[in-house]
Amino acid sequence: MVEKHSMSMSKKRTIGNVFSYIALSLISIIWILPFVFLVLQSFRCESTGVVGYVLPQQWGLDNYIFLFSPDANFLQWYFNTFIIALFVCVLQTAMQFMMAYALSRFRFALRKPLMNVMLVLGMFPGFLTMIVLYQVLKTIGLTGDNAVPGLILVYVASSGMGYYVIKGFLDTLPKSLDEAALVDGATRMQIFVKVILPLCKPILIYTVLTAFMGPWGDFIFAACIALGSQTGMNVAAGLNSWLSAANISSNFTHFCAGGVVVAIPVMVLFLFLQKYYVEGVTGGAVKG
Amino acid sequence: MEKENNTPTNQSKEELKINCLSALNEELSNLISKEEELQLEKSTLIKEKQDRYNSITNELSTRESDLDKAFFNDEISKEEYLKADQELSKARESSEIKTLTKDLLTLKKEYYYSVKKCHETKIKILKNEKKLIKLNASLLRRNDHETYKAQKGSVKEALLSNEKQIESEKKEVKTTESAIYLTLSKGEQFVFKFKNFFKAIPGKFEGLGIAISKLVLKIVFGIGHFFKELGLTFVHGDWKTKVSYFIMGFGSIARGQWLRGLVFFIFEVVFILYMIFFGGQYLGKLNSLGYYWEASSIAEDGTIIYGANSFNILLYGVLSLFFIAAFIYTWYLNIKQNKISEQIIKDEKKLEGAKDDLRAMVDKNFHKTLLALPTLGIVIFTILPIFFMILVAFTNYDANHNPPLNLFGWVGFDNFGQLFEWTNSGGASFSMTFGQILLWTLVWAFFATFTNYFLGMLVAMLINKKGIKLKKLWRTILVFSIAIPQFISILYVSQMFASDGIINNMHMWIQQNWFGNAEATPIPFWENEWLARITVIIINLWIGVPYLMLVVTGILMNIPADLYESANVDGASAWQQYSKITLPYMLFITGPYLLTSFTGNMNNFNVIYLLTGGGPKDINMFGNAGKTDLLITWLFSLAINDSNYKLAAVIGIMVFIVVAVVSLVVYNLIPSTKNEEEFQ
Structure with missing residues (x-):
């Protein structure tokens, strides 16, 4: 009786596993298919518009050649985005660490009010600020062709509000570390730079990674601040403009090729640093 | 008598x-x-x-x-x-x-x-x-x-x-x-909590009232104290202190604390220059926002004669108000500084010099150094614009009142009044559309959050199941879709579901070749109201599940294994284990996360804007709104396409109110630390 029971159990398990494998394979296909389609379309040469089939009738690198030719502003957009991402990932990380460290390690009178104000500000939709920011940047002359520094400023300036994940991590580091260093006569800045920062490697990489990825995907602020200037646009706003009703028939395959070129570096970076990303995401979610 | x-x-x-x-x-x-x-x-x-x-x-x-x-x-x-x-x-x-x-x-x-x-x-x-x-x-x-x-x-x-x-x-x-x-039974427990929450509301308002009145008293007394101290310091202070009332930082410099004094002095100079050459002119017009005869006009030869600009008046007027507040505070600090210094000199102690100030910046006051830049950024790039847009909700700033050629002015609560006007003028009333979109926003946020949550949990459990191999591969495939910038994948997927897209082409081919249905028509994924809504929710799964999978995997591993072992010994089925152990544990741990993702989905601009652009559009709705528009995408199209800034500002404020109320209510209902015992 007992033997029979365990046999049915193992049988059940194998059947369950078979179903699980089938389900997982299906899920994987569903998740991967659009990208396969995207890549396939980017090699299509016979036409540049939207078509109802997947496999190109004529394969070739025409779309990629177009991207890197002087008629397309793609290289300019790509370069813009890269510069923005580079600056943002350094400056934004610095801002968030400054905010998080001060709120995690110091106790001062305005600490709670400051945190509450930031919480409330976070409940306002971000687009409200866009119209005003555009006007402000226009006054300083950082719109249109000069949109790149303007965009960096917009991304970095109020990024201190996204301190939560880092603070959650810093809160888990024991305070005795700071106290020991204080006894040894270190200043608070030395403690921050020499004691705490080296321990923050995983969360540091997570912050840099997310900060670097952000500008590649933002097209609303970028399009708004560049305001149609081809030299000031970032890659997302530019590619998005290729899909407008007027351009889609001549630029759809170009969009696909551009998407592939944009996705590759981000993806490579991501796959290498996946471990840190997962740590950051789970840590952030559990601490709320 | x-x-x-x-x-x-x-x-x-x-x-x-x-x-x-x-x-x-x-x-x-x-x-x-x-x-x-x-x-x-x-x-x-x-x-x-x-x-x-x-x-x-x-x-x-x-x-x-x-x-x-x-x-x-x-x-x-x-x-x-x-x-x-x-x-x-x-x-x-x-x-x-x-x-x-x-x-x-x-x-x-x-x-x-x-x-x-x-x-x-x-x-x-x-x-x-x-x-x-x-x-x-x-x-x-x-x-x-x-x-x-x-x-x-x-x-x-x-x-x-x-x-x-x-x-x-x-x-x-x-x-x-x-x-x-x-x-109580489970259902009754929920009702009980629910009732208690609403019963507690009057008490909370009472508490709020008491807190506010205390705050008002504190402010009134604080102001009294402020002036009293100012007066006393002036009367009892030496001549250096007295001069500091007019020339900020004078006392500090005179007593050898030149660094502090210099900072105070520079701040005063900058403030005065700003007010004279820039801020003052706007501040004076803040009450009218410029009269219409002051607006810019076009001369006969085509050049523009620039006049008053309501936008700039409001923006820089508000900035000036911020600046004035900062100035008063600094001025107060400057006087307090004098008082403290005098006291120290009286006690024959040593005053802190510039060197000590610099050292404090990296040591005792290091947090101030750290916070200075991020807070300044937040004040100028978030608080100021939000403050401005809140004020815009009380003006008539729209396409017909668009500076510089036309000015806008204050209208009080008129825009908010539109939210409650149920008269239907020409088929498209603002209030009706607002109600419809708000409802859909809440429905969408609910489904987007919970479908993602449960499917993400399911996938995570599938991958983490005992005996499943290649765990890392499955996970990496899913994570793949997070790595690719959203606008590429979403725009492409949106194209796939279009009437001439790949999905519809396959559908037609199957209809024609397998069923011999030559008159098959494309499925109207984006044209039919309900189909569009359902498709959006389903495609959102494709975007959100990998992320949820990551979150859930981390938590699943933290569930104590002995819970499952004892359940196995008791002969609990897989479903029982899930519903009695996994789900309650998950819900407990991820309660706050669910809340933030609910409010996040209410403002999920990218998915809706890139997939449908709010469509299918409906001429019976106000401001060219569509059937899948969320409040946030509607706000965007009102502001950008229609230049209807006043109503966009009103919607923005309403979004804030809804998010705040939802957060408050849910936060009080989800199991918090109070009920931790339930899991021990």
Whole structure:
């Protein structure tokens, strides 16, 4: 009786596993298919518009050649985005660490009010600020062709509000570390730079990674601040403009090729640093 | 004359009151004694039933152990044992036991409710007694001042002990409530919590009111204190301090603290220059936002003659107000600094010089150094714009009042009034559209959050299942889609579902070649209202599940394994394990995360804008809104396409209110640290 029971159990398990494998394979296909389609379309040469089939009738690198030719502003957009991402990932990380460290390690009178104000500000939709920011940047002359520094400023300036994940991590580091260093006569800045920062490697990489990825995907602020200037646009706003009703028939395959070129570096970076990303995401979610 | 006339009636009034209250208290005491009698009855009943229950279960247990013994000693055969075992388990689920447990629960519930009632009545009595004490004291004061003076202390003590009693009774009520909570079924528990939450709202408002009045008092006293200190410092201070009232930082520089003094001085110079050359002109026009005759105009030769610009007036006016507030604060700091320095000199201690200031910046005041830049950024790039847009909601800033050629002005609450106008002017009223979009926003946020949550959990559990190989591969494939910038994947997927897209092409091909249906039409994924809504939610799964999978995997690994082991020993099925262990644990841990993702989905601009652009559009809706528009995408199209900034600002404020209310309500309902015991 007992033997029979365990046999049915193992049988059940194998059947369950078979179903699980089938389900997982299906899920994987569903998740991967659009990208396969995207890549396939980017090699299509016979036409540049939207078509109802997947496999190109004529394969070739025409779309990629177009991207890197002087008629397309793609290289300019790509370069813009890269510069923005580079600056943002350094400056934004610095801002968030400054905010998080001060709120995690110091106790001062305005600490709670400051945190509450930031919480409330976070409940306002971000687009409200866009119209005003555009006007402000226009006054300083950082719109249109000069949109790149303007965009960096917009991304970095109020990024201190996204301190939560880092603070959650810093809160888990024991305070005795700071106290020991204080006894040894270190200043608070030395403690921050020499004691705490080296321990923050995983969360540091997570912050840099997310900060670097952000500008590649933002097209609303970028399009708004560049305001149609081809030299000031970032890659997302530019590619998005290729899909407008007027351009889609001549630029759809170009969009696909551009998407592939944009996705590759981000993806490579991501796959290498996946471990840190997962740590950051789970840590952030559990601490709320 | 009047006084003599009044006193007797007053007295009799008070005596009447005292009599009334005493009578009331007597009645209430009677009520309590009645309730207590009832409780006694109930508790004897409970005891009887509990005894009966215990005896039955004890008997069953002894029978079971006897049976086990008999089986091990080979006194009965296996068949007999199994049969007896079955009978036993049947007996365990017999109707008598079931009714007993049910009765016990209801009895306990009633018992605790009555206990609660008793305590509440006691509180009433105590409160009445308090009034009685006060009334008696005032009577005594009027009639017999000497005795009153002598007894004053004892009256105070009586009042204090009364207060303490009330507090302890309130605590009792709370503990009884938690006892009641334990006797309720799951559904009733939720209703109970829900009711309590809404019952607590008036109390919370009361608390809020008290907090606000305290704050107002604090501010009023603070301002009083502020001016008093300013005056006193001026009168008692030396000449250096007095000069500092006009030239900021003078005192500090004169006393050798040149770094601080210099910073103060530079700030003052910058402020004055700003006000003279930039801010002042806007500040003066803030009340009118510029009159229409001041607007820019186009001269006959085509050049633009620039005039007042409402936008700039409002923006830089608000900036100037911010600046003035900062200036007043700094000015105050500067004076306080003088006072402190004077005191230190008087005490013959050493003043902190520039070197000490610099060291403090990296040591004692390091947090100020750290926070300076991020907060400044937030003030200028977030607070100022939000403040500005809130103000825009009270103006008529739209396409017809668009500076520089046309100016806008204050209109008060007119824009908010539109939210409540239900008259239908030409088929497209703002209020109707707002209601529809708000409803869809909430529906969308609910489905987007929970479908993602459960499917993400399912996928995570599939991958983490024992015996599944290549875990890392499955995970990486899913994570892949996070790595690719959203606008590429979403735009492409949106194209796939278009009427000439790949999906529809396949559908047509299958219809024609497999079913011989030559007249097949494309599926209107983006054209049909309901289909578009469903498709959006399903495609959102494709975007959100990988992320959820990551989050859930981390938490799943933290569930103590022994919970599952003991469940396995008890023979719990997979579904039971999921619903009794995994799900409650997950919900408990991820409660706050669910809340943030709900509000995040309410503002999920990317998915909706890139997939449908808000479409299918409906001419019966205000401002070119579509059937899948969220408040946030509608706000965007109103502001960018229609230049209807005033209504965009109103919607922005409403989004804030909805998000804040949802957060507040849910945060009070989700299990927080209070109910942690449930999992231990």
